[in-house]
Amino acid sequence: MSRKLLLEHINVPGIAGLDVYRQKGGYRAVEKALKTLTPDEVVEEVKKSGLRGRGGAGFPTGMKWSFLAKPEGVPRYLVCNADESEPGTFKDRYLMTHIPHALIEGMIVSSYALGAKASYIYVRGEMMPQIRILEKAIAEARNAGFLGKNILGTGYELELYVQPGGGAYICGEETALLESLEGKRGNPRIKPPFPAIAGLYGCPTVVNNVESIAATVPIINDGGEEYAKIGIGRSTGTKLISASGNLARPGVYEIELGLPVEEFIYSDEYCGGIANGKRLKATVAGGSSVPILPANLTLKLANGEPRLMSYESLSEGGFATGTMLGSGGFIAFDEDQCIVRNTWNFSRFYHHESCGQCSPCREGTGWLEKVLHRLEYGHGKMSDIDLLVDVARKIEGNTICPLGDAAAWPVGSAIRHFRDEFEWHVKEPVKSQTQNYGLADYAKPIEKTAEVKAAE
Amino acid sequence: MLKVEEHSPVEFSADLIGRFDEIIARYPGGKQKSALLPILHLVQAELGWLSTTAMDKVAAYLQIRPIEVYEVASFYTMYFLKPQGKFMLEVCRTGPCCLVGAEKILDHLETRLGVKEGEVTPDGLFSFRGVECLAACGYGPVLQIGPEYTFYENLTTESVDQLIEDLKKKS
Ligand SMILES: Cc1cc2nc3c(=O)[nH]c(=O)nc-3n(C[C@H](O)[C@H](O)[C@H](O)COP(=O)(O)O)c2cc1C
Ligand code: SF4
Ligand code: FES
Numbered sequence: 181m182s183r184k185l186l187l188e189h190i191n192v193p194g195i196a197g198l199d200v201y202r203q204k205g206g207y208r209a210v211e212k213a214l215k216t217l218t219p220d221e222v223v224e225e226v227k228k229s230g231l232r233g234r235g236g237a238g239f240p241t242g243m244k245w246s247f248l249a250k251p252e253g254v255p256r257y258l259v260c261n262a263d264e265s266e267p268g269t270f271k272d273r274y275l276m277t278h279i280p281h282a283l284i285e286g287m288i289v290s291s292y293a294l295g296a297k298a299s300y301i302y303v304r305g306e307m308m309p310q311i312r313i314l315e316k317a318i319a320e321a322r323n324a325g326f327l328g329k330n331i332l333g334t335g336y337e338l339e340l341y342v343q344p345g346g347g348a349y350i351c352g353e354e355t356a357l358l359e360s361l362e363g364k365r366g367n368p369r370i371k372p373p374f375p376a377i378a379g380l381y382g383c384p385t386v387v388n389n390v391e392s393i394a395a396t397v398p399i400i401n402d403g404g405e406e407y408a409k410i411g412i413g414r415s416t417g418t419k420l421i422s423a424s425g426n427l428a429r430p431g432v433y434e435i436e437l438g439l440p441v442e443e444f445i446y447s448d449e450y451c452g453g454i455a456n457g458k459r460l461k462a463t464v465a466g467g468s469s470v471p472i473l474p475a476n477l478t479l480k481l482a483n484g485e486p487r488l489m490s491y492e493s494l495s496e497g498g499f500a501t502g503t504m505l506g507s508g509g510f511i512a513f514d515e516d517q518c519i520v521r522n523t524w525n526f527s528r529f530y531h532h533e534s535c536g537q538c539s540p541c542r543e544g545t546g547w548l549e550k551v552l553h554r555l556e557y558g559h560g561k562m563s564d565i566d567l568l569v570d571v572a573r574k575i576e577g578n579t580i581c582p583l584g585d586a587a588a589w590p591v592g593s594a595i596r597h598f599r600d601e602f603e604w605h606v607k608e609p610v611k612s613q614t615q616n617y618g619l620a621d622y623a624k625p626i627e628k629t630a631e632v633k634a635a636e
Numbered sequence: 637m638l639k640v641e642e643h644s645p646v647e648f649s650a651d652l653i654g655r656f657d658e659i660i661a662r663y664p665g666g667k668q669k670s671a672l673l674p675i676l677h678l679v680q681a682e683l684g685w686l687s688t689t690a691m692d693k694v695a696a697y698l699q700i701r702p703i704e705v706y707e708v709a710s711f712y713t714m715y716f717l718k719p720q721g722k723f724m725l726e727v728c729r730t731g732p733c734c735l736v737g738a739e740k741i742l743d744h745l746e747t748r749l750g751v752k753e754g755e756v757t758p759d760g761l762f763s764f765r766g767v768e769c770l771a772a773c774g775y776g777p778v779l780q781i782g783p784e785y786t787f788y789e790n791l792t793t794e795s796v797d798q799l800i801e802d803l804k805k806k807s
Contacts, residue, residue: 255664267730267769298664305677305714306770308785341662346673346712349768363669363704365711381667423774424732430774468731468769509773511732525731529768535711 182449183410185398185418186391187434190278196313198320201281209400210326213289214334217400222293226396228404230416235261235352235389236467236507238491241396242404247376248294249384257385258291258299259361260393263345263352265304267468267529268509271420272390274432276303276310280317284340286393288326289400291338294386298339302357305344314342349533353581354387356535367535368581389507391420412438415490419508425463426514428452439489441465442479445512458514461622462598465494466506468526469586471593472519473503474622482626499593515619519601520612523594524552530587541584544575548591555602558609565602569595598622646690648697652682656697668698672708676715681783685716713767714782721756721763723803726780727791729766733776737791741777742766744793748800761807762800 194200201207213222227242248256260283264272276283283301291299303311318340321327329337343361345351351360355369358380379385395417399407408416415437421444424430429452435444444450445460454460460475480487482501487493494505513522531545551568554560572588579585595602601617648656656675663670675698679690686709688702695702709715716724727742742753745764751757753765772778775789779796781803788799 264771265769268732268773269769270771270773270775273771298662300662304771305673305712306780306785308783309787339662343662343670344674344677346676346708347714347767348712360673361670362667363672363698363700363708365707381664424776425735425773432774464731511735511773513735517735522731522734525729525734529730532768 182434182436182439183418184434185407185410186275186282186394186420187279187432195279196277196281196317198281198317198324201279202324205401206281207285207321207324207326209397210285210288210292211332213292213400214332214336219293219295222289222396222400225399225404226293229395229399229407230404230411230414231392231395231399231407232415232491233389234391234395234419234508236266236469238505241388241392244376244388245290245294245386247374248386249377250295251384255298255381255383256294256296257380257383258287258294258296259354259357259380259385259387260287260299260301260390261352261354261357261387262301262303262307262310262390263349263357264307264390265349265352265533266507266509267526268422268424268464268511269467269507270422270424271432271508273307273310274422275390275394275420276307276314280310280313281321282394282397283314283390284317284321284326286396287340288321288331288338289396290386290388290393291340292336293396297337298341300341300343300361300380302343302345302351302361304351305346308344311342311344318342348535349529350535350581350583353583356581357387358385365535367537368583370580410436412488412490413492415492415505419489419505421489421508421510423451423510423512425512426455426458426517427512428455435489437488437490438493441487441489441494444489444510445479451512454512454514456514458516459619459623460512461515461517461619462513462519464503464509464511464513464590465489466504467509468511468529469582469589470504470506471499471502471589472523472597473501473593474597476623476626477501477597480626484626499589500596503593516616518556518616519594519598520552520556520605523591524549524556526590527552527587530583534583534587538579538584540575540578541587544571544584545587547571548575548587552591555605558605558613560602560606560609562603562606564606565595565599644687644689646683646687646693648679648693652678653697660698669700669704672698672700672705673712676705676709677783680715684722685719719756722761722807723763723781725762725764726767726770726782727764728768728770728772728776728778730769730773732769732773733778736776738766738777740793741779741791741796744796748797761804 232238351366356366375385527548691705777791
C-alpha cells in the first residue's frame with residue numbers, strides 16, 4: 181500500500197464533520213503554522229516540499245507564493261480554484277464532498293502564509309451540494325475558533341467565503357476566474373500583469389487548485405522535507421488521479437508520484453484493469469487537454485522503459501511520443517472506442533467553451549468541430565485530415581489564454597498517433613458508420629529505434 | 637443574441653433580499669457587483685428562469701447597469717433566459733461519459749419524453765439537454781437537476797425511467 185496524505189481517513193465515518201476530522205489529527209497544521217511559524221516560514225516549508233500546482237500546469241506552489249507582491253496597506257487575496265471542469269477530472273469534487281475540512285484547513289494555513297485576511301473558494305456553480313458542504317464546514321471551523329478575528333489567540337484574522345460560478349469551463353483559467361468573481365463574464369485577462377501583482381480587485385492575489393491547497397496540510401504537519409521524500413525526482417508527494425472511461429474500477433485514487441502507469445491501470449489496488457475483459461486502446465492521461473496516447477506509448481516510453489505517473493515521465497518524448505500529467509484526469513479507452521468520435525466530442529467541448537475573445541480560438545475551434553463532425557459521419561475527404569492539423573497549428577500559441585492550445589493538442593495528437601483510423605473513416609464512409617476500426621496496432625510492443633526516428 | 641420572453645412583474649421577498657445582503661457583505665465595500673452570480677442563482681431558484689424584469693431588478697439592487705447583468709446571464713450556461721420544464725434534466729455529453737453510454741441516455745430521454753433537447757413537455761414538467769463535463773466522469777453516465785443540482789450517477793435507461801416516474805409523483 182502506498183502512502184496516503186489526503187485520503188488517508190476518507191472512509192472514516194463522520195470525517196466530513198469537524199469533530200471526527202479533529203480526532204484524526206485535523207487542524208494540527210493550523211495550530212502549528214499560526215503558533216510556531218512565521219508566514220515566511222510556512223512559504224519556506226512549501227518551497228522545500230517541491231509541491232507543484234495540482235490544477236494542471238504543475239507550477240511550483242512555493243515559488244508562486246514567493247512572487248506575491250506585498251505593497252503596504254493593500255489587501256492580498258488567496259482564491260481557491262474549485263471550478264473543476266476539465267473533462268476527465270473529478271478529484272476536487274471528491275475531496276470537497278468527503279473531507280471538506282482538508283480544504284478549509286489548507287485555506288487557513290495558506291492564507292496565513294500569504295497574509296490574506298479574506299479568501300474565496302470559487303466553486304463551479306453545478307456543485308451546489310459541495311457548496312453547502314463547504315459552508316457547513318466553514319461554520320464549524322469558525323465556531324471552533326479557527327476562523328474570524330484573533331484565531332487561536334494569535335492575532336491573525338481570516339474570513340473564508342464560498343463563491344459559486346455560473347457554468348463555464350473557461351472560469352477555471354485563473355484570470356477568467358477572477359473576472360467571474362468580480363461579477364463579470366469569464367474572459368481571461370491579458371497577462372502581464374499576473375495575479376501576483378494585480379489580481380482580484382486589482383490587488384495581489386494567488387490562485388491555487390483545491391488539491392494544492394489541501395496538500396499544504398501534510399506539508400506543514402510533517403515538514404516540507406518529509407513531503408519531498410515521497411515521489412520521484414521533481415515530482416514530489418502524492419497526487420489525486422481521477423480515473424474514468426473503460427476501467428474496471430473507475431474513481432479517485434491517491435498515488436505516490438512515480439507509480440508505473442501499468443500498475444495504476446491493471447493492479448487491483450487501483451483501476452483493476454480494463455472493464456469487461458477488453459483490451460486497452462488509448463489513454464488521455466491528464467484531462468482532455470493533454471495529448472492522447474495509444475496503449476503502447478501509455479505503458480512504455482519510446483525507448484521501451486516503463487512509463488511512470490509523474491510530471492517528467494508522462495511528458496517524456498515531448499509531444500512526439502509523450503503527453504502530460506495535467507490535472508490527473510486519467511481517461512482509458514478500450515478496443516471498441518472510436519478515436520475520431522472522441523476527438524470530435526472534445527473539439528465540440530472546446531468550441532462550446534471558448535470565451536470568444538480571440539479569433540484563432542473562437543473560429544478555429546468551430547472549424548475543428550465541423551471538420552471532425554464530417555469525418556466522423558462519413559462525409560470527410562482525405563484532405564480534411566491535413567486541414568485539421570493546419571487549423572490546430574494556427575490556433576496554438578496565438579491566443580490570450582491556453583484554452584486555444586488545449587483545443588489544438590487533442591486533435592494534433594489524435595492524428596499523429598491514429599492517422600490510419602482517420603483515413604479509414606474517409607475510405608470506408610459507410611462501414612465506419614456501423615463498425616469500429618478496433619485495436620489495430622495500437623497496443624503492439626514498440627519497435628524502439630524505428631518509432632523514435634519516425635516520430636522525430 | 638440575448639433572447640428574453642415576455643415578462644410579468646417580479647417582487648423579491650424580504651427573505652430573498654436578506655440573502656442578497658448576506659452575500660454582498662462578503663466583498664469589500666464598493667465591490668457589490670461580485671454578488672451578481674450568486675444572486676442570479678438565488679433568483680433563478682425562486683423563479684425558475686431569469687426574465688428581463690428580474691434581471692433589471694437585480695441590476696437596480698446592485699447599483700449596476702442592466703446590460704452588466706444581461707451580459708453575465710447570457711455568458712454562463714446555468715442561467716436560463718426562457719422558462720424551462722419544472723425539472724430540467726441535464727445529462728453530461730462529454731467524452732468520458734460517452735465512453736460509458738451517455739449518448740444512449742440522451743436518445744432515450746428524447747424518445748421517452750417525446751420532446752427535443754431544450755423543449756418543454758406539454759405538461760410543463762420536463763426539459764432535458766446535454767451539458768459539458770460535470771466533474772463526475774468516473775460515475776458516468778450522469779445527470780443533474782437544478783436548482784439543488786442533485787446528481788444521479790451510473791445511469792441506465794431503466795434508472796432514468798424510474799427517475800422520471802419518481803419526479804412525476806413528486807410534482
Ligand atoms: C481553460 C483552462 C481551464 C482551467 N481549469 C482549471 C480548473 O478547473 N481547476 C484548476 O485548479 N485549474 C484550472 N486551470 C489552471 C489555472 O489557470 C491555474 O493554473 C491553477 O488554478 C493554478 O493552481 P495550481 O498552481 O495550484 O495548480 C485551467 C486553465 C485553463 C487554461
Ligand atoms: S484562447 Fe479562447 S478561451 Fe482563451 S481568451 Fe482566447 S477565445 Fe477566450
Ligand atoms: S465527462 Fe461526464 S462528468 Fe465528466
